Amino acid sequence: xxxxxxxIFLFASSVGVYGxxxxxxxxxxxxxxxxxxxxxxEGIISVDARVKNCGEKPIKALQLILDFVASDHKQVITTKxxxxxxxxxxxxxxxxxxxxxxxQVRATEFQVNFEDGNGKYLRTEKTGPFPIE
Numbered sequence: 001x002x003x004x005x006x007x008i009f010l011f012a013s014s015v016g017v018y019g020x021x022x023x024x025x026x027x028x029x030x031x032x033x034x035x036x037x038x039x040x041x042e043g044i045i046s047v048d049a050r051v052k053n054c055g056e057k058p059i060k061a062l063q064l065i066l067d068f069v070a071s072d073h074k075q076v077i078t079t080k081x082x083x084x085x086x087x088x089x090x091x092x093x094x095x096x097x098x099x100x101x102x103x104q105v106r107a108t109e110f111q112v113n114f115e116d117g118n119g120k121y122l123r124t125e126k127t128g129p130f131p132i133e
Contacts, residue, residue: 030055030122031062031114034094038110039133040103047080049097049112053089061117062089064097068107069129077107108132 036049047066053059066080084095111128115121 027123028054029124030057031059031124033112033124033127036110036112036128036130037133038130043103044100045103045107045132047097047099047101047110050094051084051089051097051114052094053091055122056091058091059089059116059122061087062095062122063115063117064099065113065115066099066110067113068104068110068132070106071108073109073129077104 030053032052032054034050034052036047038045038047045068049064051062051064053062061083063081063083066082068077068080069075070077078101080099080101082097082099084097086093086095089095109129109131111130112124113121113127114124
């Protein structure tokens, strides 16, 4: 009977450990998008954003990658890249981002991703989609 109880316990333990869903990325975000907005005016889309380095290391040449998507939330109409003015964003520091592009009529929303000056994607969360006003 003890042997049978042992095997049941072992099986139940392994199901408990392997049956749990793990997060896609258990590490904390490196960059936080504090706010983001886009608006149409006179044939252009203006984008404004504020970001914060919430990691432990400085970020060199922070780039924002803006994907403008159609109303189906899947089709990317165009992508715009741009950087912040500061060459280095130290831990805890915030920065603003401003960009303009030609109006993309079919685009109704946009989402934001980040990469450093070496092209490495940075961990983040809550990056959209956001409406284009």
